[in-house]
Structures are given as structure tokens and as C-alpha cells.
Amino acid sequence: MKKTGLPLEIFRNYLRKKGLKFTRERLIIFNGIISISKHFDADSLCEFLKGRNKNISRASVYRTIPLLVKSGLITESLRCNNKFSYELTFGRRHHDHMVCVKCGRIIEFYDARIEKLQNEVCKKRGFEPLRHKLGIKGYCRACLSKMRK
Amino acid sequence: MKKTGLPLEIFRNYLRKKGLKFTRERLIIFNGIISISKHFDADSLCEFLKGRNKNISRASVYRTIPLLVKSGLITESLRCNNKFSYELTFGRRHHDHMVCVKCGRIIEFYDARIEKLQNEVCKKRGFEPLRHKLGIKGYCRACLSKMRK
């Protein structure tokens, strides 16, 4: 597994602050997510761990994910195949997603102007934004050129 | 039930085009959605119909909703309480949503500048957008002022 410094400390501090325990299982789950380092869901994480001979029960995986969300290390992102999907956010800037409806490819993007306008619109409505999710569905470049042939 | 003109024709045409049948049940479901005229999910629609002594089986409701989506009369909007939620879109302009995490209030908004920037970003990536969903979570004006007291 990859070496982990600061994020692990954040997780441990979160647990300590909440009076929760830092267990072997939680460490394995944490390391697994760091290793995957891209979009994942609870089941694919279980499979990933099983493939590395680290069998952690589904229940523990499902229980640990919300803790990692609350500690700010991962975020619930798109819903894929009708499952909650997550991504590592520690040390990464917020971004939004384009999803190809043909091949499923995910393109991440960030546009400061859009973010700014969103805040502006919220202010106008007296709404205090906490987080947002923008998902654009359509066809990616590769699928478009395939379809044109 | 409210009288319905054009949208009903659109639905009938869609069904005809696909070789599907225009049934009593589908009409009742259609009318129910027109009457609700706001966000709904499959179950709440069933309950609404039951309350009007129009008992339609869950299965039929679940089967009809995708037909209405495909015919362009309703759209899948936010996911609420872990259920797919829909809204009538016929004759309405596209809009996005703010959702209050405290009281659940939904604020619809539209900003042409944001839409334009989205298209621009897509073009830059060679991505052809079909539809998008922007949801902003936060605190609404009412909840903010309550919290300040």
C-alpha cells in the first residue's frame, strides 16, 4: 500500500475527536481508498480489498465510508449504476463532471467563472451554499467520432 | 382532473410511434402527474392516485414513468429520500435547484450565463452535452434567519 501521511492523521484526529476507535479494519479501508485513487463505490472497494487478501466485511466498509466523508477525505460524487460513488478529495480542488452516456467515460472539469456565478445566484436568493454538484451528460469526443464513421 | 390538451397528445403520439397502447391506466397516471404539478416520486404518485380512488398498481406506475420521460413530458430531477424524483417539464424552461439541507425547501433557478459557460466548457473538451443537472445544497433564507436568532 502507498505510504500515507497527513490524510491518515486527519482521519485519526476525526475519530479521536468523536470518541471513535482507530481499528485495523478502518486503516485497511483507508489505505484501499488511497490506492484506488479514483472513483469507487462500496462494493468495488470490497472487491478491491478482497483481491489484495484484505477481506473486510461489507458492513464495515459501508460503516467506514460515512466517517471518511465526514472527515473530509472523500466526497460522494456521481451516482453510477445506481450506487453511491465516491472520490478522494483530500488535496484536490473541487471539480465537476461530464459523463459520456455511451461509454461511461468521466471527464472532470473546473471553471472558476461558473463557480463564481453560482455563488452570485445564491447570494441573490439569500441562500448560503455549502456544496454543489454539476453533472453534464452527453457524448465524449471519442464516441462522437466513432458515431460519425 | 385538470383538462389536458397538447401534452396528452404528445404522450399519445409517443406511444403510437413506438407501437405502444394508450390505456386507461396510462391516462390516469398522466392526469395524476398533471394534477400534482410539482416534484413527485413513484410512490407518492401511487398514494396520490389511491387518495383519489384511482388504484393503479405500483408496477404500472413504475412502468409508465419512463415512457413519460422519453416522451419529454417529465424529467428525472433531484434524488430525494433516496428515491428518484421527477417533475413536469412540458412548457417549462429548464432550471436548476437549490436544496435547503435544513428544511428541504427546493428553490428553482435559471441563469443563462451559467448555461452558456457550460456549453463553452463542453465545446472546449469536444463533449456534446445532452442534459445536465446542477444542485446546490445549503441553507435557505428562512433557515438562516431562524439560526441567527
Next chain:
DNA sequence: TAACAATTGAGATTGAATCTCAATATCAAA
């Protein structure tokens, strides 16, 4: 090291959404 409280895992449970299939309804063509 002891004692308390949180955690684990296997399996049961929930609940939305989908599927099954025999009985029924729709609709185009005659």
C-alpha cells in the same frame, strides 16, 4: 492491566425498483 465502550462480521432486514406470468385490454385491419 482492567473495565468500559466502540467495533466487527455473518447474516437478516429494509425498501425502491424490477420482473414474472396468466388474464385482460387495445387497436389496426378486415
Next chain:
DNA sequence: TTTGATATTGAGATTCAATCTCAATTGTTA
């Protein structure tokens, strides 16, 4: 109209992600 091919319905079974249960176990603090 009537007919016949075919889509649809409803009740209940099924699926599957997510959550819950509870006895055995482990982490933490003093």
C-alpha cells in the same frame, strides 16, 4: 363491428444496494 396479434395489467416474487442486529472481539483510557 369483429377479430386476432400483441401490448398491458396487477399481485406477488425477486433483485440488489444499503442498513441493521447482536454476540464476540478489540481499542482506549486511567
